[in-house]
Amino acid sequence: MTDIRGWVSHGAKQKLEPFTYDAGPLGPEEVEIGVEFCGLCHSDLSILNNDWGLSQYPVVLGHEAVGRIVAAGDQVKGLGIGQRVGIGWTSASCMHCHQCMTGDHHLCAGAVATIIGHRGGFAEKVRSHWAWAVPLPEALDISSAGPLLCGGITVFAPLAIYDVKPTDRVGVVGIGGLGHMALQFANAWGCEVTAFSSNPSKMEEVRKFGAHRVVSSRDRAGILKAANSLDFLLVTANVPLDWSAFLQTLKPNGRMHLVGAVLEPIPVGAFDLIFGQKSISGSPTGSPAAMSSMLDFAARHNIAPQVEHFPLSKVNDAIAHLAAGEARYRIVLDADFT
Ligand SMILES: [Zn+2]
Ligand SMILES: [Zn+2]
Missing domain, CATH: 3.90.180.10 (Medium-chain alcohol dehydrogenases, catalytic domain)
Structure with missing residues (x-):
């Protein structure tokens, strides 16, 4: 006892x-x-x-x-x-x-x-x-x-599981508890790192965590500034996003990977995946x-x-x-x- x-x-x-x-x-x-x-x-x-x-x-x-x-x-x-x-x-x-x-x-x-x-x-x-x-x-x-x-293992594991390479370009959506660790890991992994943040006042801080570029996640036009540029997109946000715009940020063979607990179903057009041979996945810890x-x-x-x-x-x-x-x-x- x-x-x-x-x-x-x-x-x-x-x-x-x-x-x-x-x-x-x-x-x-x-x-x-x-x-x-x-x-x-x-x-x-x-x-x-x-x-x-x-x-x-x-x-x-x-x-x-x-x-x-x-x-x-x-x-x-x-x-x-x-x-x-x-x-x-x-x-x-x-x-x-x-x-x-x-x-x-x-x-x-x-x-x-x-x-x-x-x-x-x-x-x-x-x-x-x-x-x-x-x-x-x-x-x-x-x-x-x-x-x-x-939080750390949640954002680190996908880099290892999906064999993200130092030559890859990685995006991180949502720069909060998970995202600020993801930026540090992806930067140390050797990747070029794009942060998608809803809060422009965080920009300088976000760069300190390892983002090479910071893009607004608030609107479609902002997201599409990163169109066709990423090999791997790690979504740490837990709110619904403009999913079709985010899929467009991926290069052919790119992957959007979810670790944020978005409770609403994610609508995805089949052609958003078929053209460009893209994938969506998720992982726990x-x-x-x-x-x-x-x-x-x-x-x-x-x-x-x-x-x-x-x-x-x-x-x-x-x-x-x-x-x-x-x-x-x-x-x-x-x-x-x-
Ligand atoms: Zn936890
Ligand atoms: Zn077992």
Whole structure:
């Protein structure tokens, strides 16, 4: 029996409250992590509000947790007490299905989301299967590493999955929590990077993140300034866009890839794909191995999310800040249990 103090919401759209829960015995393949920092991701807000109809209450949010291993089951492999690790969207997978056995653990049908039917990282401690506790490189600044574990891997994985080349031209739509990390990764990958932003006041900042060119995403004419110029277009926005205009920004054989949770169906004309042999795809986060590669790459290239810190005890203020669209660009909560 382990009592863990955390912050809980008892129902949709309710404020988080302090809460102590009995986590039960630690499983033989589980590790328990003493949380030092935990990112606040837009998906936490979606689960809090039950936007996707998947939420289970009471819910302990937080799926970008960073901290040291404080306990380990006797079947845990490759990790030791005191080691610093991170946990992202997924905290366990079955480890024996085709997806798990071929390195696509994040596509496992039995994967456990850290904040759905599992207690997340807005707590003193969080648990995961050992495979999903990803060691953090020494060079990484741990106070800003949290958002890499969900947002970071989400925008990094497509570059690897679709074999984006340094000679490619990459576009990023939506320069927010995900997009500002995508610009940094695509730039360090060696690509020429075009940012599509709805907010021209951000232009200078957007260039600092690694965009070589900034184009307005507000109107069709603005988008079409980039017509026929991109090999790969990463859409991080979660609102409906002028999809046919964005498809026109792709060169032949180009791909538009979705990582933003746009809830409305996307209308696409068949000819928009057929002429030019274009593709549309989507992906969730990434496997533990992909997370590990992403963290190494981030450390090597000094890639870090730009974060604002709140103490975990002010989590409701942080959620209000995020919900108001004011986060620049990600929020990290600092564990402050005494
Ligand atoms: Zn997330
Ligand atoms: Zn599996």
